[in-house]
Amino acid sequence: MFAVRLRSSIIARLSPATKLVFKILEQNRWMTQKQIAAQTFLPPRTVRYAIKSLREKGLLREKRDWNDLRRKYYRVEKGGKICTYNNFNSRETRHRKLRERNVE
Secondary structure (H helix, E strand, O other): OHHHHHHHHHHHOOOHHHHHHHHHHHHOOOEOHHHHHHHHOOOHHHHHHHHHHHHHOOOEEEEEOOOOOOOEEEEEOOOOEEEEEEOOOHHHOOOOEEEEEEOO
């Protein structure tokens, strides 16, 4: 139950465009950035930023197309890892320790 609340609190703090990308990926299996942009009518740069934000928070899974290694496919990580940052000091914002916790 704690994991669900933790995940939903992370999603609640996302931008509206990032939430839209998350919902589209939640409904579909694997999608490319181009497919996401076509389905959401968002600019490609906004889609790239949303994917980057979701990946940093551990909410997305990525795989490459072995026929064309430039192409990446994304999907929502079901019960994946959520990354949390530990701040030791307000002056040391650049030196954040990344800790991964499995969430199911």
